[in-house]
Amino acid sequence: MSNIRFNNSRRAFLKNISLSSGGLLLGFSFMDAEASDMPALMPKDVDVAGFNSYISIANDGIVSVFSPNPELGQNIRTSFAMVVCDELDADWNKVKVIQAPLDTTKFDRQLTGGSGAIPHSWKRLRNAGATARYLLVAAAAAKWNVPASECTTENGYVLHKASGKKAGYGELATAASKITVPGEVKLKDPKDFKLIGKPIRNVENQNIVTGKPLFGLDFYRDGMVYATIQRPPAFGQKIKSVNADEAKSMPGIIDVVTFKNNVAVVGRSTWDVLKAKKTLVVEYEAEKTLESSADHAQIFSKLMESTDAKVRRKDGDVEAAFKNAAKVIKTEYECPFVPHNPLEPMNFFAHVREDGIELVGPTQTPGAARKAVSDLLKVPEDKITVDITRLGGGFGRRLKFDYVVEAAELSSIIKKPVKVIWTREDDMGGGSYRPAVRYRFEAALDANNEIIGYKCRGVGINVENPMRQDNFPSGSIDNLLIDSVEHQSPITTGAWRAPVTNFLAFAEQSFLDEIALATGKDPVQMRLDLLKRAKEKPVGPIRYDIDRMATVIKTVAEKAQWGKKKDVFQGFSVYFSHASYVGQVCEVVMKDGKPKVQKIYAVSDCGVVINSSGALQQVMGGITDGYGTAMFGKLSFRNGEPEQKNFDRYRLIRMNEIFDIDASFVNNGIDPTGLGEPALPPTGGAVANAIFKATGVRIKKQPFIDQAPFKS
Amino acid sequence: MAVFNLHVNGKEQKVDVAEDTPLLWVLRDHLRLVGTKFGCGVGQCGACTVHMDGAPLRSCLMPVNAVGNAKITTIEGLSEKGDHPLQKAWDEVDVPQCGYCQSGQIMTAAALLKRTPRPTMEEIQNTMHGNLCRCGAYHRIREAVKVASTKTPTTKTK
Numbered sequence: 001m002s003n004i005r006f007n008n009s010r011r012a013f014l015k016n017i018s019l020s021s022g023g024l025l026l027g028f029s030f031m032d033a034e035a036s037d038m039p040a041l042m043p044k045d046v047d048v049a050g051f052n053s054y055i056s057i058a059n060d061g062i063v064s065v066f067s068p069n070p071e072l073g074q075n076i077r078t079s080f081a082m083v084v085c086d087e088l089d090a091d092w093n094k095v096k097v098i099q100a101p102l103d104t105t106k107f108d109r110q111l112t113g114g115s116g117a118i119p120h121s122w123k124r125l126r127n128a129g130a131t132a133r134y135l136l137v138a139a140a141a142a143k144w145n146v147p148a149s150e151c152t153t154e155n156g157y158v159l160h161k162a163s164g165k166k167a168g169y170g171e172l173a174t175a176a177s178k179i180t181v182p183g184e185v186k187l188k189d190p191k192d193f194k195l196i197g198k199p200i201r202n203v204e205n206q207n208i209v210t211g212k213p214l215f216g217l218d219f220y221r222d223g224m225v226y227a228t229i230q231r232p233p234a235f236g237q238k239i240k241s242v243n244a245d246e247a248k249s250m251p252g253i254i255d256v257v258t259f260k261n262n263v264a265v266v267g268r269s270t271w272d273v274l275k276a277k278k279t280l281v282v283e284y285e286a287e288k289t290l291e292s293s294a295d296h297a298q299i300f301s302k303l304m305e306s307t308d309a310k311v312r313r314k315d316g317d318v319e320a321a322f323k324n325a326a327k328v329i330k331t332e333y334e335c336p337f338v339p340h341n342p343l344e345p346m347n348f349f350a351h352v353r354e355d356g357i358e359l360v361g362p363t364q365t366p367g368a369a370r371k372a373v374s375d376l377l378k379v380p381e382d383k384i385t386v387d388i389t390r391l392g393g394g395f396g397r398r399l400k401f402d403y404v405v406e407a408a409e410l411s412s413i414i415k416k417p418v419k420v421i422w423t424r425e426d427d428m429g430g431g432s433y434r435p436a437v438r439y440r441f442e443a444a445l446d447a448n449n450e451i452i453g454y455k456c457r458g459v460g461i462n463v464e465n466p467m468r469q470d471n472f473p474s475g476s477i478d479n480l481l482i483d484s485v486e487h488q489s490p491i492t493t494g495a496w497r498a499p500v501t502n503f504l505a506f507a508e509q510s511f512l513d514e515i516a517l518a519t520g521k522d523p524v525q526m527r528l529d530l531l532k533r534a535k536e537k538p539v540g541p542i543r544y545d546i547d548r549m550a551t552v553i554k555t556v557a558e559k560a561q562w563g564k565k566k567d568v569f570q571g572f573s574v575y576f577s578h579a580s581y582v583g584q585v586c587e588v589v590m591k592d593g594k595p596k597v598q599k600i601y602a603v604s605d606c607g608v609v610i611n612s613s614g615a616l617q618q619v620m621g622g623i624t625d626g627y628g629t630a631m632f633g634k635l636s637f638r639n640g641e642p643e644q645k646n647f648d649r650y651r652l653i654r655m656n657e658i659f660d661i662d663a664s665f666v667n668n669g670i671d672p673t674g675l676g677e678p679a680l681p682p683t684g685g686a687v688a689n690a691i692f693k694a695t696g697v698r699i700k701k702q703p704f705i706d707q708a709p710f711k712s
Numbered sequence: 713m714a715v716f717n718l719h720v721n722g723k724e725q726k727v728d729v730a731e732d733t734p735l736l737w738v739l740r741d742h743l744r745l746v747g748t749k750f751g752c753g754v755g756q757c758g759a760c761t762v763h764m765d766g767a768p769l770r771s772c773l774m775p776v777n778a779v780g781n782a783k784i785t786t787i788e789g790l791s792e793k794g795d796h797p798l799q800k801a802w803d804e805v806d807v808p809q810c811g812y813c814q815s816g817q818i819m820t821a822a823a824l825l826k827r828t829p830r831p832t833m834e835e836i837q838n839t840m841h842g843n844l845c846r847c848g849a850y851h852r853i854r855e856a857v858k859v860a861s862t863k864t865p866t867t868k869t870k
């Protein structure tokens with residue numbers, strides 16, 4: 001089932017590069033072997049042609065690992081280095097991790113999204129570490145004149161036990177750098193892993209807790225100016241007239257420039273420009289329909305009846321199944337727009353010069369951002385550099401590069417290095433939201449309460465495909481129809497942590513619960529029965545691994561003592577997203593007549609867990625985010641304008657609203673399948689199902705807080 | 713524009729800024745103390761929390777002309793070597809995800825521990841709920857405050 005592709009020709013990935021200062025520098029490429037014509041990366045004094053990341057070992061024994069992927073809290077820098085250094089047998093206390101800037105247009109995956117960095121890089125990183133280790137051993141063996149096979153490595157040293165000889169990696173590095181890279185190296189037996197699987201603390205902790213400048217917003221360059229941009233307040237508007245006279249006359253203001261639908265106030269400090277922006281008098285006119293949330297409700301109802309849906313999957317004879325059904329269950333579920341709200345608002349530094357462009361800031365997709373800037377300003381990509389700062393959260397928002405392009409365009413107009421800063425209002429009002437969707441589910445049951453037919457229609461606003469048609473329960477039902485209809489709106493949307501599945505899972509897992517209850521089946525057993533059917537008599541393509549899904553279901557049910565507890569109400573949910581599996585049991589108690597989540601059990605199968613501390617963060621953070629968003633998240637519109645623009649009206653979960661989370665992992669030794677997103681999708685369904693158990697009220701809309709039993 | 717003499721992290725600092733400039737932007741843009749973060753600008757997220765005479769303050773809402781002689785402490789001045797019990801606990805418990813909210817969290821927690829050296833979980837939550845963490849690192853933030861509260865400070869805090 002795996003869609004992860006590894007390139008087998010390892011040889012092409014590795015290269016030993018002489019380092020002018022001595023030591024070992026081993027380049028390794030994340031690219032496919034064919035694409036070996038990449039220009040140099042770094043460090044600047046070394047020719048590292050063809051390689052986009054490296055391990056260097058200096059003579060003092062310090063091991064540096066370059067990490068290419070943007071860091072936004074998924075803890076990739078720590079995990080990447082752990083994988084390399086485990087194979088290398090490095091001394092973890094002597095490891096430095098350095099963020100690599102954007103390499104070239106040919107970079108294979110220098111982005112953060114889709115929970116894909118670790119699955120993509122796992123073998124490459126291990127191979128790089130193992131190769132460096134091989135070279136160090138070879139250097140030691142040559143020096144001591146003993147067979148390499150008699151040497152072992154440990155914590156930054158090569159040892160020859162028979163003679164008692166021992167040498168540090170630092171002292172062997174220069175000699176190692178002169179040895180030819182082997183074609184094949186042996187990787188560790190996973191049982192010998194020393195770092196992988198351990199709780200290793202974030203390599204950046206000390207810098208974070210002491211407030212070091214790490215983030216895009218912290219970046220400063222001498223001579224740079226600050227800018228803030230007024231964009232149309234409503235989606236579908238364009239500028240009619242601009243009066244910036246007052247702003248221009250204010251102290252600290254350098255210029256006010258209008259480009260596209262932007263009015264940019266440029267000045268000497270953030271406060272100067274924020275203040276001046278408030279004095280702008282900009283008139284807008286409607287260019288497209290200015291939509292309100294009430295319009296969307298009507299649009300959804302209309303599209304639900306459309307005869308022009310795009311069929312995503314069709315198995316068997318659905319019409320016959322529904323005609324012959326003894327019973328039909330039919331329900332609709334709905335989720336609103338939500339903003340990403342990374343705590344660090346959008347910002348970017350751009351300096352467009354005669355001879356090239358410098359871009360610095362927080363982006364999940366440096367390569368795509370550069371391409372867009374290149375296209376707009378007609379500057380070749382090799383004249384544009386992108387330095388990636390730490391990201392104060394992303395959640396998918398920084399997969400878009402509107403804010404990067406805009407900064408570059410402004411710099412090209414004012415001919416100055418500029419940092420464009422978004423306020424929270426700009427950020428929350430600036431689009432790229434999780435799309436709003438509505439689903440209609442229908443199940444046809446026969447006289448024995450077996451599911452003989454299943455239909456799901458998704459209608460969404462700018463979501464393209466709101467379905468995951470080859471996910472569970474597809475494959476387990478003979479007659480099945482999944483289709484979708486889309487409304488195109490001026491409101492911009494984009495990927496939001498666990499795109500589509502973050503709301504689809506809530507709807508689908510709630511609906512499966514409805515079926516179980518209507519047929520008198522246990523929700524856990526019903527899912528296992530369906531999986532059994534999919535295994536024995538698979539229908540159509542199946543994207544998920546049936547056994548892995550069954551295992552997380554059974555494991556979490558057992559952990560939570562599913563169905564055995566008297567004092568709590570339990571709800572179940574399981575979801576496959578990206579390439580991992582997470583099952584959850586939510587426990588609700590009644591407090592002051594209202595349901596209250598007390599605990600969520602989560603069992604995740606993401607294959608090998610690399611960093612057990614970081615993995616727990618991803619699961620606990622994902623569940624907290626999934627719960628907070630399902631419970632409180634909603635961006636509503638009035639005449640094209642978002643009604644919530646800051647945290648006073650947009651509610652995010654806070655510390656006093658969390659509950660216990662018991663998170664564990666299957667850890668089955670399968671190559672890692674990613675964890676930045678998969679823990680989030682199941683949560684809404686688990687919570688809604690537990691609330692139903694506790695209250696008999698089925699929540700069918702997010703945010704839950706606006707629905708019964710929370711609101712009457 | 714006006715000149716202000718500020719006491720920040722034990723040092724006298726002179727800045728020439730508009731008098732309604734929030735302390736947040738004075739710290740970030742003019743003193744280059746960027747550990748204090750901007751998250752909302754309206755007092756809702758706590759990312760901008762500093763201490764003013766030892767009490768927690770949302771620096772985004774405090775105009776510089778109202779600071780007067782008060783002593784301001786930012787995350788950069790919380791401890792000399794980055795070893796305040798909270799900073800150590802934050803590493804020990806491995807709290808940060810993206811990390812953006814964390815200096816604000818730590819400053820809020822530091823003020824709490826000064827007032828209430830051994831807070832209960834409830835007291836921790838009731839104080840810390842003013843600080844948003846979009847990554848949802850709340851469980852570990854809570855735990856780290858608890859861990860720090862059980863340790864005697866190794867460095868005198870300001």
Ligand code: FES
Nearest residue numbers: 752753755758772
């Ligand atoms: S920036 Fe001050 S409270 Fe959010």
Ligand code: FES
Nearest residue numbers: 810811845846847
């Ligand atoms: S760690 Fe990202 S906002 Fe708290």
